[in-house]
Amino acid sequence: MHKDIDTLIVTPEDMGRIDRAAALDLSSYGLMERAGQAVAAAALRRFPGALRFAVLCGPGNNGGDGYVAARALQEAGAAVAVHALGETAALTGDAASAFACFSGSVAPLSAYVPAAGDVVIDALFGAGLSRDVPQAVADIIEAVCRKAALPVLAVDLPSGVDGRTGQVRGAAFEASATVTFMCRKPGHLLLPGRSLAGDLEVFDIGIPARLLARHADHMRVNVPAIWRLALPEQEGAIHKYGRGHLAVFSGPATATGAARLSAAAGLRAGAGLVTLLSPREALSVNAAHLTAAMLKPVDGDDDLSALLDDARLQTFVLGPGFGDGARARGHVRLLAEGGRRLVLDADGISAFRDDPAALFALFSGESPRLVLTPHDGEFARLFPDLAQDGALSKIDRARKAAARSNGILILKGADTVIAAPDGRVLVNGNAPPWLATAGSGDVLAGIVGAHLAQGMPAFEAAASAVWRHGEAGRIAGEGLTAEDLPDAIPPWPE
Known part of the structure; x- marks a missing residue:
């Protein structure tokens, strides 16, 4: 063919x-x-x-x-x-x-x-x-x-x-x-x-x-040939900031593991630096588990505003284990107004369930820099009308949601669909069934963040992350837990 x-x-x-x-x-x-x-x-x-x-x-x-x-x-x-x-x-x-x-x-x-x-x-x-x-x-x-x-x-x-x-x-x-x-x-x-x-x-x-x-x-199967030309350049003289700095928000002391999974995946997926942004009450818990990732205290919008003075910090993951909806909404607003790239997952998505339009307005009118990673339940919180429309396929729902949010939509599942506001759609096919395990989505969010931090366009960053996530599941094998996935993330395909 x-x-x-x-x-x-x-x-x-x-x-x-x-x-x-x-x-x-x-x-x-x-x-x-x-x-x-x-x-x-x-x-x-x-x-x-x-x-x-x-x-x-x-x-x-x-x-x-x-x-x-x-x-x-x-x-x-x-x-x-x-x-x-x-x-x-x-x-x-x-x-x-x-x-x-x-x-x-x-x-x-x-x-x-x-x-x-x-x-x-x-x-x-x-x-x-x-x-x-x-x-x-x-x-x-x-x-x-x-x-x-x-x-x-x-x-x-x-x-x-x-x-x-x-x-x-x-x-x-x-x-x-x-x-x-x-x-x-x-x-x-x-x-x-x-x-x-x-x-x-x-x-x-x-x-x-x-x-x-x-x-x-504009629909295709998600394979490396689609996004290979957008892969980050691997130059011999490149330094850690040249490979991108990813920041991941941690939840409270009782819910820090999800963010650490994202951070570990971000490092393995190629980000030059990863910083975990932790509430002060969770600093000791996170510090006890981190080695390669850095740790900074962020309790509220004032702390985040000060952090955003560093222009090298352009890419964030918010949502895994985060918990606090009001604080999530404030952080997202600051990141959007600061022109940052954002992977919004889990609790970050749910934080906007009462006013999805407020989220979409923050990222409207420009090239996509928001990546949403909902499963079906989270999708229904942001797009209830699309979720309830039985005439729409999963591809239709993802495509309409991407256009409405001006973001890249990763509608997760065994048949994950990746959609862009311009109508491009990819359907993933390499994920094994045993990838459906607690924490797997947190790892995916970290991989997407790492790809964005390395300068990939949002659609290609999302698509390649979904593919590498699926390959990691295949490599880790049946019976994996989410902790196994970061170490199984494969190199970029030849």
Whole structure:
């Protein structure tokens, strides 16, 4: 696949426009033929011991792919049973042509009885599904996945998964693998769709890259190629201040650990200096645990104002274990008015739950220098209307929130989304499930802060931090605790 499109994420609506544009220059049936042949090849390669391939075909072009796959499997000598949803006489266009080229018998979908040794090829609905599946399909899904527990190879996306949001529309197949064409769709990456798609194969059926680039939105998978050019320069003569000075606010004496996790991550992620800004009553607790990080007392706005006289101190992390909402709001105001860069996490986000607009106003009208790192609950405190809108995907919510806040939004989870006010969106895919542990988000905040302190633009700083955080989880391994993560942060990718 072309290197510039292998990270592209395309919505079903945009993919429809791409298909229509491709049909002006290419044979649309030829594209369907290549898609169906790719499905058949994947089925034979992945399931060499299958006794029978049960191909379930829908009433649209996804079903057409299924008829092509069934013909190819039959020609390869495999046992094939084809079952159709709806009347085959009602098929139109390329799907009708694909059906006409299939010489075998086709039974109604309701007649399919799962049998031991079957491999189901799900060609009922593709990524364009935006309504609940019919009851007849829900019944087949129940019979295949719950009762018979048969392996499923999905065409484009498991039927029942909304390709735009990744949500389940009534019921959905749980596939062992999915074959999609040209580009990933949001439903392949957003939960629960990602877990239902199984192993994903993206097959190039020959649509020109120029058409993908022309019609696609600014969504990609988060990989180093996206932000590699923004990485900080590693010069031999550079000194510690040249690598950036990061400051992390500590909570009270009973809640200092979260900030120390952020500070440790900031050091490991490359900041030249990290200072923990501690309430005086927590100084002794923090001092007992710090070695490489510095420590300064900050009890209120006056202490912070004095600290901001040092122009070298430009980047801050506020929120992990902080606790005091009123003090958080005062500190954020001073940092915003001083033109500083800020990673706002956890308690820092919650401090503005009663007046999110006040936060957004502080950072409006300029290049983004605010990075927000909410999980779903914290997101709902700042953006309750977006959180409650069931029509929005996680990508939609993050994108709208970034535009509203003029900040970079890291909407955390197993399918973390990074969004910028200008509409750019990345979906992360390298985080292992065991990264979901207490304190993991504090480490992420520290990595983001370190990247900002080293001079990276906010979007690239956030995206690269999410990726390195995921890699740290992979390196630390299953059973990790947050304390393991800073030492596992990998070097910058080559």
